[in-house]
Amino acid sequence: MTERLAPDTLLAVRDLKTHFVYRAGAAAKSVDGVSFEVKRGETVAVVGESGSGKSVTSLSIMRLLAEPGRIVSGEILHRDRQGTVRDLAKASAREMRALRGTEIAMIFQEPMTSLNPLFTVGDQIAEMIRLHRKVGRAEALREAGEMLELVEIPAARRRLHDYPHHMSGGMRQRVMIALALANRPSLLIADEPTTALDVTIQAQILDLLRRLQAEMGMSILFITHNLGVVAEIAKSVVVMYAGRVVEEAPVADLFARPKHPYTEGLLASTPNAARDIAADGARRPLVPIPGSVPPITALPPGCAFEPRCAYAAPRCTQSVPPLFALAPARHSRCFRHDAL
Amino acid sequence: MLRTVLHRLLGMLAVMLIVVTIVFVIVRVTPGDPAAVMLGPDATAADIANLRAQFGLDRPLPVQYVQYLLGLLQGDFGRSIFLGQPVLAALGSRAEPTFFLTLFSLALAVLIALPIGIYSAYRRGSLFDQAATTVAMLAASVPSFWLGLVLIQVFAVRLGWFPASGYGGPGTTLAERLGHLVLPSVALGIVSSALIIRFTRASMLDVLNDDYVRTARSKGMGEARVVLRHALKNAAIPILTVVGLTAALLVSGAVVTETVFGLPGVGNLVVNAVLRRDYPVIQGALLVVAGLYVLINFAIDMLYILVDPRVRA
């Protein structure tokens, strides 16, 4: 299987389908054909609106899907430190446990609830360390203190004995980062880690992640719905819509020349002072995308974006467009990508 | 933290005062004259009036209320009209069977319910879960006295394994007396386990969906540890709450069970006291049981403060 994964690539998701299957036979095709790659030491952003399947994708990689979620098909190839390539979609529960926290770690959107309220933050970090390495409790706690220092928590050693509720949202997110990085994973999945935070705190966290990445060299899969954050942090971007990847591009290309009507619409509907406010203060009206995201259980048979699309053509209603490769690392799921 | 404790304490006292008042009101509007009962079928009206005066039953209600409150403050729960002994003593002498009955049924219920509840929640929707939920519900639907009667029929009358009723005579050892509690404890324990199963399951379901459980899994932790360390500890408080409250509920169940099994416990005393119009005893028992409930609640609150660092702040 090794040959299927380029040597500089840490993770490759190929045509992943994750569905939530209910007894009634109805299935929510939350992730329905997602492909992308994460190279060593690089940050890939996954962007998309609420419900587009970003979280389900990341949880599929971690194999932490809640019932009745199932990976239906596709592969998730992962290369570990020893160079072994594994398909996580088929790995055993035991293999996954060994990988989680050591090779792949994850931080979540809600810093307020992602830490166990009944244990001190020191204990929670130390637990992570001791789950994967044979070290004593004291040693683990000492290391946990170091991790807290690393994530710039003031008076780190003292705060080891604090409970999560003693800390602000920004601090807790730092603790989560310390926890995730305690065993120096090669891949960090960050699922909207700054969405719940204020802009000033968000900036702190983004800075921190950038710095740690530079120091530790891990790859980051950064999930967000904020295009501004994407612009700040990512090297390449994956845009999702209704469970599918609609566009993939290096970050500069994406903002300069979107190759999917959805991406284009997204950019046009986001206020941008430089673009929208004239020198005399007059406002150019925003160009919203009409309508709203269709429910994941009732997608149109063709392109999911077609009902809202200004470029829609008859064939768009007939079949789901494939992911067209436009250039190296440049894909679009649009029949009419040339028209853009 | 001290402030929190004080606050809860004051709240508890306020609740107790209302409890006392409710009890007093209920009992005083009760018809049926304790004096008439005590004097027997052929007593004359004059005798009855005499005895009423002797017990202070002829004074106006507010006066009786104030007297009662004052008495309570001095630890005086009144004297049983019928038994001729202080209410606290009467309750105390009946505490043993009720205490052990409650303890055994609770222990039994918890032993049955906790593992089932936890596993049901963990395997939500599985065959085990469905079976456990259904059986629990069935157990909660069976009148406990019915179950008691069946147990007596089978294990005492037919098989003769356990005594049918009572609590042993004078000079019996504690062990012998406790033998009388096997059947009642089973009857009561099974019925109360239903509630604990449902609560445990619900609380576990709640926390199993919490974000920090997912965090624990993302650390690469084994399932047993995730469930028993991270989830259960968080579910422990609601579970403890229901266990505590079940203890209080068991007293209620004990009323019926003690009657079925002829156990001389507090529940039995209350039923008898109602029939005998023994006001102070009813007051005392209701008060003690409600007080216990309030205290258990308070204890759980305190436990909350101990276990949950968020409340401690």
Next chain:
Amino acid sequence: MSARPQPLPDPAEPILAVEDLATHFTLPHGTVRAVDGVSFTVRRGTIVGLVGESGSGKTTVGRSILRLAPATGGVARFEGEDLLKLSERRMRPYRRRLQIIFQDPYSSLNPRMRVGAILGEALGAHGLATGAARQPRIAELLARVGLQPEHASRFPHEFSGGQRQRIGIARALAVEPDLIVADEPVSALDVSVQAQILNLMQDLRREFGLAMLFVAHDLSVVEYLCDEVVVMYLGRVMERGPSRDVYRRPRHPYTKALIATAPVPDPAARRERVVLRGDIPSPLDPPSGCVFRTRCPHAAAICAQTRPPDEAVGPGHFAACLRQGELAAAGLL
């Protein structure tokens, strides 16, 4: 302590003048100074943006003006009448003229009421469009916010977030208000839908000459939509003035940092920026003097002693920083 708002150079009379508004919540373990001496004005037909980090008191300002939260001090003059002093009965006519739109499109509509009933209740509360006139009026309102008349018979859950937000706006419009407090009306919406609502708000302002107090924490939205902006921090106003001036030349270190840290959807625009250190202090125990000083890169000893007054730094532009003149001169602002 804080300076009275100066008479505006603009001839337009302010429809709402808030002076020294304070709203304190007494909790078991202390007093939260949610709003602590806030002053600003809203002129007819303008949109005033209220920005600040979470917990800075934006929502409480709006709720206090509408008497949904009990103000503890100050005045809020609506056409000269101090709303905060009115009895609930005398407040009633003003309830028609002031309206509110909420952030959460899910909890702001009663799930058990049909859309028609929701709008009907708004009309009924002030005896507007009674009897046969009501149905057409409801249809008209729905049309105005881009929905169909037949939507009146549906329940809120049958709508998407953006549509619900439109219903919330229609409810506010039903009583033909003069001023709307919009509390983060687009924060909960997806970007693609957010723009629809922003455009709708623009239209309404133009069409009805509505004045609006627009609460948001997305700076680019405020910049795009608002004529004036008020920047809050820990219950106080740091800076206020015409949007253009404030965004181009912020005269308060907090505003400057806020603008600098807001991510911009443009990878080319990655700038050097001052990242504020630390967290917002607890509103239970705000710092003395200038509340911002604990995170301010330019804090000096004096900042701990004196509460900075609102200082005019331009036409209609005020900043509450003791050192703003000094910093501006040094090119640090």
Next chain:
Amino acid sequence: MTAVASATLPAAAAEKSGGNTMLRALLARKAVAAGLVVLLLILLLAVFGPLLSPWSPSKLSLVSRLKPPSAAHLLGTDDFGRDILTRLAVAGRLSLTVGFAVVVVSALLGVTLGLLAGFFRRLDAPLARLIDAMMAFPDILLAISLVAALGPSVVNVVAALGIVYAPRLARIVRASTLVIRELPYVEAARALGVSTPRIILRHVLRNLLSPIMVQSTFIFASAMLAEAGLSFLGVGVSPSVPTWGTMIAQGRQYLDQAPWIMFFPGLSIVLAVLALQLVGDGLRDLLDPRLARDL
């Protein structure tokens, strides 16, 4: 954003309160459907049973006392020679009526109390204490004392159990009211100048109907069990009034000789209570999984 969506969605699904959809969703659960069918059967028996039966529920026939189940008397006769099936049906009317009436009484009491406590800050502290105090009494114990105080009659049993279960509803209603009171749609109504009673009725109470309904089915079940318990202890409904509880108490002495007298009413209780719990559980799962905590 996600949190809001996922918290509201299950509730929203249930709110397709076109009645029909909800009923269909309920029936889709096998257990709930079974519960509803059993309840319906019991109800039919109670309503039409006595009309169809050739026997009178009250007429004594001492020659045919204690007859085991037979073709003439499907479930046998009791110690007065009355047909058990017929009495079971009549008793079912009463048991169900008692259960239902208890629900009504406790709902009136509990909902009022809970709304007042939850909506008006000033009343909250004292009323919450009162609710706590009432909760402190174990149900049977309090019911016994109340029935003893009021006298054993159907009305008094209903009143007593109504009082006993009222705080359960009050607590839930209060807790939810405290939440709903702060919700934006209530605030919006206030901002519109909608009167307080109307806010309480249309905005608060309307949204409490589901939890009230769920809790009510459980109260219904508890009340039927409690009524049986009280009758068993001899402090319930007057024994001359046939309810399943009094029938069990009456049959207890014939446990050996004529077990059917006690068996069938017992079975009826178990079935009815089980059915109610199944329905309640289904409703709760459907309406709001979070309610599970309050039982």
Next chain:
Amino acid sequence: AEPQRGGVVDVATIGEPPTLDPMASTADLVGIVSQHVFETLFTFGKDWQVVPLLAEAMPEITEGGRVYTIRLRQGVTFHDGSGMDSADVLASLKRWETVASRGQQAAKNIASIEAPDPATIRITLKEPYAPLLSLLAFNNAAAVILPAEDMAVPMEKPVGTGPYMLKERKPDQYIQLVRFDGYKPREDAANGYGGARHQYLDEIRFVPVPDPNTRVEGAVAGQFAYADSIPVESAGRLTGGKTEALTLKPFGWPVFVMNTKEGLLSDVKKRRAVLTALNPEDMLIAGFGSTDFYAVDGALYPDGYAWHNTQGVDAYGLGDAQKAAAALQEAGYDGATPLRILTSRQYEFHYKMAEVAAEYLKAAGFQVQLDVVDWATLTQRRQDPKLWDIFISHSPFLPEPSLIGVMQDSSPGWWQSEAKTKALAAFNAESDPAKRAELFGAVQKVFYDEVPAFKVGDFNALAAKSPKLQGFEPAPWPYFWNAWLEK
């Protein structure tokens, strides 16, 4: 078999006695327990004749039946070790006159009580009063003899002269009596409650088991040597070798007492209509199941009692709805006022008879309202004439008819009439037993004429007894001296 000494018996009683002071209560349960601890001057023999107990012999009656001179037995000691003499007796009888309801009844006729010497007591009556000895002998509101220094009311410690003494009392759990070693039995042969009382058993424990089914189950499981008052329905369950049914035949009579003072039944015509309407046989079947346990009998005392006669009984047992309806109409019944029957389930047969009676009364045109309350409420409510028209009770066949409730003017029902007073006065003043029996016929005739109550019939009591319990004589108030356990 030969009586054997030793052993402990558990006796299941219907409840906890309200007091152990036999003077303070007329409840049967009090008498059952306390008769083992306390003794009276006289008691009843096998055929309900008065026989001496603490008295040496039957009294010497002089002055036309007005003076009773009673010789006391010598060497009798109390449980506290002190000896009994006439001072104790005098004090006890004084206490009885004030505390006990039957004592108060007697006191009305007593002019004085004196103790001329330590071994003699003398009672002087105002008028001849035949029931006196029965009153002194009765174990119910009993004239027990206590040590003179223990006269406190309520009683502080139960010290008597009986064969057993109190060791421990745990209310609702047990009353433990142990053999009193200082007891000196009489020398004459055992004769009912009288004669020699042998103390074979080491201990007697009275265990209150209010629930009749629990008594049955306990008995079947072999837990109780004796279980009192078993519902007759359960007779069939008393099998299995550890227990057997014991019937006391006849035990007593269920009675529907009518309110002659106020309300519907203050009209004698309507009371007669009730009498006509009721069918005692059906009521007895419902209450007692089979003729093993009841007899349809209108006489106030069944055959075999000296008081038996058939005066007036032809009015009994008609169960004639039409005739009753006619009588009712004639009496001017409005057809709407409810006839309130007050009953309880403490004794299941009360309730069952009430159910049947209600059907018959309805057939006769009465509006019937059944008020089923608990026994405590019943005993209270029946004191208030405004609350009821009929209440249901029962009584053992008392050795002395004048002790019967309805014969008392003041007891609930409040039956008073010239005819009654006259008939009773004549009966009470006569001391010759044969003449008294005849005079009682006249009393019974008035009873059926004025219908102050409805005697339903005779019934037998059922008890459960272990086959090992020997030498036990069935009695309405069971006693356990003279009984022994077979090993």
